[in-house]
Amino acid sequence: MTISPVKGTRDFYPAQMAVHNWIVDGWKEISLRNGFEEYDGPIFEYLKMYQVKSGDEIVEQLFSLTDRGGRDLALRPEMTPTLARMVNQQINSLPKPIKWFSVPRLFRAERPQKGRLREFFQWNIDIIGVDDVLADAEVIFTTVDYLRQIGLTSKDIKVKISSREFLAGFLKSIGIPEEKLGDIYVLLDKSAKLPPGVFEELLTEQIPDKTISKKILDFMVEQSIEQVRDITAPNESTDSALEDLSKVFDYLGNMGVGDFCIFDPGIVRGLAYYTGIVFEVHDAVGELRAICGGGRYDNLLKDFGGPSIPATGMGMGDCVLEILLSEKGLLEKQLPKNAIDYFVAYVDDAYKNQAVKITMDLRSKGLSANFSYKASKLNKQLKQASSQNAAKCVIIGEEIESNKLAIKDMNTGEQTLVDLSEFLSE
């Protein structure tokens, strides 16, 4: 019987696992230094949890299953609903603001393609309980703090920022009815990925009135908050949304990451639950899908049966990121080399027990060590030591009868004879 892996999943052999761990360890390190605490939830939740607020695209891509009691479950396609559930469950005892991060494994039953798999990992950071767009700026700062730490510069990537709140106000002000907004968001979110002309066509299907669709097309090409302000009829909701946008850019400048950030009215985000600042990070060339995205979702916890409490966050998948890092040559440059401290070799089976004992002694002292399972030719054992990137090799030969060991430095090739007891007590 030969069985293949399921399409759209990955096998992490040690070499791939090293890359994966390097990415995840970086996410964790940056989260912790930015003051986020780690949490996690179950891999599956009740199906209905995703049917309410996640947006049609995600609902269509759910992997569903049933438990023994016949209840419908789904593998989590995103982390935010679980976060909302967990925070709501302990809303009264959790100190506010809540700054949490997680690196969940997520699942979407979509067609596997470049940068999109059915099973992937996603770094999530969220700040709950802060109204001030300072929290949105902090989420963006933390995102950039990671990306520049792994070697990406403001020439490689751009944080594109807009406001869902502004967009809603603008669309309503030009005559789009509330119930059409969801469909328009999904269409605008796709606009950059559509071939030229196709977006205009689809927009006309949604909005037959050419005067109105023209206003949307004009808006989408604006380059600055000022230009957008100029073409928008003044009203309370759009004014305050634009002020928030300006504030975010001020904060980001003050935080030292202004050069990474630009305003882009085309940033909408597909998910239904965003309410304020939204952003995406893209490679500067614009060849790949978004590296990450996020924004403010002030109504979600309430929608999940909790109190009205402001929230903002970001999610970054591992697939697009890994493609970008590999294209830029940043992976091989920075990946730590897998290595052990000692390899213990022995020239005769008579010394096997001593080799084993010395290896276990080294391990018990906290050093990483391997040994040969048999007294094969010394050259073969040394080859094994070097294929395992051992820093040093212990060679047990006849000298062990007088309690002496040879230690070979695998980098310099230098070999010295040392006293066994001295070596072990070091």
Next chain:
Amino acid sequence: MTISPVKGTRDFYPAQMAVHNWIVDGWKEISLRNGFEEYDGPIFEYLKMYQVKSGDEIVEQLFSLTDRGGRDLALRPEMTPTLARMVNQQINSLPKPIKWFSVPRLFRAERPQKGRLREFFQWNIDIIGVDDVLADAEVIFTTVDYLRQIGLTSKDIKVKISSREFLAGFLKSIGIPEEKLGDIYVLLDKSAKLPPGVFEELLTEQIPDKTISKKILDFMVEQSIEQVRDITAPNESTDSALEDLSKVFDYLGNMGVGDFCIFDPGIVRGLAYYTGIVFEVHDAVGELRAICGGGRYDNLLKDFGGPSIPATGMGMGDCVLEILLSEKGLLEKQLPKNAIDYFVAYVDDAYKNQAVKITMDLRSKGLSANFSYKASKLNKQLKQASSQNAAKCVIIGEEIESNKLAIKDMNTGEQTLVDLSEFLSE
């Protein structure tokens, strides 16, 4: 809408996550120093992969789902079939022996109870390509290396070791036919958990011949390898199995963990694929389920379409372990305290931007830092700093006008005035 988590799953709030991370980090550290390399596979595999070799108990407890193409998948209930699949896929290019570890999330749709959940984590270590029982001993050593590292002594836990190969030979020698062996293994594996008398009853159901069942009952109470040898008719298979068992104990003694290890003929392991040495670690009191178990499975890779290659390994779940650690008081004693280096407070909103900038500067330098989102009363901010276990608090007051900051040591309460630029360049 209020939604509850699925029964048998866990929410890891930051406090629980800290415990979980401490356990997983320990598993990883011990694996690496014992020379194992990390790997991982997908959360789901084709259902048929588990229907062949995993044993009835596991097959009954599978969470199954279907992909878009209608193919039957299952959430992984154990890691070994994935390991066999991955190793077989690259059998020719992987350097031997293969020493791999993993910490997979696993799923079993069984009734949740103490120490058993539907979703859990399991540390797996495996050595593939070594015939010598030295590899079995190394797996046991690595297991003990972890358990003693986290504070468990040979008074707290026992490694109970036996041989499936011996058991098979012994059962056949007393007249049990080959096709009955699987059922007898499952029954013997359960014997310690059954109330007195019930095991005898079930054994009589399986083996009506009292002379034969009496021989099994006598065997199960033997205390030493010598006693077992005395009651076994000499033959090649049982003799070599007993010799292997003796060798394992010799190796373990030489490795310095002999005091943790005892022979126990009642150790069988439920899974169908074991072929040689089998072992379980139990708490000395015997109150809990096995902390972990493992053994040799020399036929599995071949059964999965690969070559005939020897293998041995161990799996340790997180649930029973956590209960034991918590009962022994070892968790609170050793758990690292979650803490940040700096909390940045400010006495007036006019200093907010400077507080934000200083915080981001500290983070960019690799220090963990948080700040207050508003200029609330200083006492309130200091309280927040101490609830976040900040080591130091930066206080921005009027002195900032002359580029001075107060730094408060949160442990001693000592407060000093420092120069802003000196502080940041430190």
